[in-house]
Amino acid sequence: SRSINLALIPGDGIGPEVVAQGLKVLSAVLPQDVKLETKEFDFGAKRYHATGETLTDADVEALKQYEAILLGAIGDPSVPSGVLERGFLLKLRFLFDHHVNLRPSKLMPGVSTPLKGQPEIDFIVIREGTEGPYTGNGGSIRTGTPQEVATEVSVNTAFGVERVVRDAFARAQARPRKKLTLVHKNNVLSFAGHLWTNIFNKVAAEFPDVTTDYLHVDAATIFLVTDPARFDVIVTDNLFGDIITDLAAAVSGGIGVAASGNINPSREFPSMFEPVHGSAPDIAGQGKADPTATVLSVALLLRHLGYEAEAVRIEDAVSADLSERGDTTRTTEEIGDALAGRVAG
Amino acid sequence: SRSINLALIPGDGIGPEVVAQGLKVLSAVLPQDVKLETKEFDFGAKRYHATGETLTDADVEALKQYEAILLGAIGDPSVPSGVLERGFLLKLRFLFDHHVNLRPSKLMPGVSTPLKGQPEIDFIVIREGTEGPYTGNGGSIRTGTPQEVATEVSVNTAFGVERVVRDAFARAQARPRKKLTLVHKNNVLSFAGHLWTNIFNKVAAEFPDVTTDYLHVDAATIFLVTDPARFDVIVTDNLFGDIITDLAAAVSGGIGVAASGNINPSREFPSMFEPVHGSAPDIAGQGKADPTATVLSVALLLRHLGYEAEAVRIEDAVSADLSERGDTTRTTEEIGDALAGRVAG
Ligand SMILES: CC(C)[C@H](C(=O)O)[C@@H](O)C(=O)O
Ligand SMILES: CC(C)[C@H](C(=O)O)[C@@H](O)C(=O)O
Numbered sequence: 001s002r003s004i005n006l007a008l009i010p011g012d013g014i015g016p017e018v019v020a021q022g023l024k025v026l027s028a029v030l031p032q033d034v035k036l037e038t039k040e041f042d043f044g045a046k047r048y049h050a051t052g053e054t055l056t057d058a059d060v061e062a063l064k065q066y067e068a069i070l071l072g073a074i075g076d077p078s079v080p081s082g083v084l085e086r087g088f089l090l091k092l093r094f095l096f097d098h099h100v101n102l103r104p105s106k107l108m109p110g111v112s113t114p115l116k117g118q119p120e121i122d123f124i125v126i127r128e129g130t131e132g133p134y135t136g137n138g139g140s141i142r143t144g145t146p147q148e149v150a151t152e153v154s155v156n157t158a159f160g161v162e163r164v165v166r167d168a169f170a171r172a173q174a175r176p177r178k179k180l181t182l183v184h185k186n187n188v189l190s191f192a193g194h195l196w197t198n199i200f201n202k203v204a205a206e207f208p209d210v211t212t213d214y215l216h217v218d219a220a221t222i223f224l225v226t227d228p229a230r231f232d233v234i235v236t237d238n239l240f241g242d243i244i245t246d247l248a249a250a251v252s253g254g255i256g257v258a259a260s261g262n263i264n265p266s267r268e269f270p271s272m273f274e275p276v277h278g279s280a281p282d283i284a285g286q287g288k289a290d291p292t293a294t295v296l297s298v299a300l301l302l303r304h305l306g307y308e309a310e311a312v313r314i315e316d317a318v319s320a321d322l323s324e325r326g327d328t329t330r331t332t333e334e335i336g337d338a339l340a341g342r343v344a345g
Numbered sequence: 346s347r348s349i350n351l352a353l354i355p356g357d358g359i360g361p362e363v364v365a366q367g368l369k370v371l372s373a374v375l376p377q378d379v380k381l382e383t384k385e386f387d388f389g390a391k392r393y394h395a396t397g398e399t400l401t402d403a404d405v406e407a408l409k410q411y412e413a414i415l416l417g418a419i420g421d422p423s424v425p426s427g428v429l430e431r432g433f434l435l436k437l438r439f440l441f442d443h444h445v446n447l448r449p450s451k452l453m454p455g456v457s458t459p460l461k462g463q464p465e466i467d468f469i470v471i472r473e474g475t476e477g478p479y480t481g482n483g484g485s486i487r488t489g490t491p492q493e494v495a496t497e498v499s500v501n502t503a504f505g506v507e508r509v510v511r512d513a514f515a516r517a518q519a520r521p522r523k524k525l526t527l528v529h530k531n532n533v534l535s536f537a538g539h540l541w542t543n544i545f546n547k548v549a550a551e552f553p554d555v556t557t558d559y560l561h562v563d564a565a566t567i568f569l570v571t572d573p574a575r576f577d578v579i580v581t582d583n584l585f586g587d588i589i590t591d592l593a594a595a596v597s598g599g600i601g602v603a604a605s606g607n608i609n610p611s612r613e614f615p616s617m618f619e620p621v622h623g624s625a626p627d628i629a630g631q632g633k634a635d636p637t638a639t640v641l642s643v644a645l646l647l648r649h650l651g652y653e654a655e656a657v658r659i660e661d662a663v664s665a666d667l668s669e670r671g672d673t674t675r676t677t678e679e680i681g682d683a684l685a686g687r688v689a690g
Contacts, residue, residue: 081538081542082538085532114460114571116460138499140540142503143539147503148540150539150540151536151537152478152536152537153497154497157493157494157495159491185584187430188430188431188479190481191484191497192495193426218588221588221589221592221595222591225460242530243566246563246564246566250567
């Protein structure tokens, strides 16, 4: 009999509320013969304040025992900016080699967008997750003085770029439109830009049925608001991906419905699935958070583990729920119940 | 009697067409007693192909003789990406220490935006222009091999950050809302992020009447499409500024109306004014280009040189022209004539 062995990290703010609903939908969609085992971890602001720890070596070893991780949100205003980001979230992405950061954007019927004319939006962004300006390389001298110099070093390797570019080509090839756009800033960041562009062109030759193009990141933001239908699959660097996926989420229904997967395709280490939104401490504990982004992240998790039919059931349920949602205000739990009901039905 | 001594760089693609109209409006708005002297320079793709030069030492010395530069657009698909950008545009910005890159965004009445509900948009972005990831620091080893490593180094100095932050506070203080937002990514780029944040907070203490806040760059892109009215003045790093000003242009009427100034406030070297749009070779020479962005850049130029009343006359003329424009299609020259007529009137 089959089983799924899942690490749950509810985290801070609205994290616990949305993870509870994600888990509810997951339980509802799984066939009877699949045994779901979960274990909850207490990472986040509370533990940091109590112990000073964000993620210990023992924590990392413990997490390695699981097939996948479902994360709510990590972050609280009481913790200095960067401590939990670098000490927990990015640390896990790097240690578990989550080099494919997968972020789909789909404007479902009936969902509101800030854009006029309800454009067709259905694309995925593959953001590199383990290199670029996110490596923490850099430093400062004469810190705090009028002579301070602070540097940030973006590190890009042929190894790291090629594997994510290949992954993106394969995903583009599997979609009906088969179109892949490289987003970078190769006219200014020439060293990294040439590496990305050369590898992109080299791999393209092996995927002759995939249409390719290139956009500078600044131009990409223009198209995301004037012609988002032009995008099918985007592959980009860690920082550009961070920026354009928030914009992509904003135009395709908001971060309340934006899902993401931090994926290690080799499955050597567990992949981690999380809503794009943060911990939203201002509405925490009030049942106001929309669990849809977490539920869609559960669909990505299931697809990663090979449960394609169940992933599609969740996505269809969300799509139906959103198109019938209208202006009704429902609690976090009511939305979770509705989605659980749909996938079970 | 007064005089303005202007270097003109029409450049590539639609550059010459829009600069001609900018010059026409400039001549029309200037009082009789101001003598306008201009000299045209041939920088761009044509010269690069003919001579291999982008900007020589002698060119730089020649340009230094002028009070300001009006640039159309530089760039052509026949030149490899980066050659003219780094060899001309960025070279000038760095040599002439254009550390205040000023980019206003104002959605004028009657102008179409991709956003629903015609939001109020009236903010300026102060983009740092001489540091950050634009310094060209970095390199690659084992280039072209599977072991290539390419780096890009963002260089940030207390000197460079403080002067642009001070400029932004002064500009915010001079506006009715007096609000300044710092945009960075200090939770990930901690070295540069701390420098920016510390200096921002230090200078803020000297401007107690200016309201301040902070946004991560990814969150800023969300607000630019969901609530652009929240912005008054934004100060940000060179690369983040590049990205968000293209997005800002897209939501506030498009790059057809987005102006910019590469400003050296000390006036030690000439400042350079240019439309945000590029050379658009696909429509070059057809009279289809909108010269409005160039005309608005002329207004920024006049303001920089102390001709405030004339700058306002141009901005009012553009505003009136745009609100009466409707769906009529006019040529580049017709728009230039209309604007020249209005400012002269
Ligand atoms: C919280 C932060 C470190 C993170 C990032 O920058 O990657 C977030 O913005 C995201 O997109 O997942
Ligand atoms: C052409 C390019 C080098 C330039 C930049 O990145 O600064 C442009 O995008 C701009 O915004 O002026």
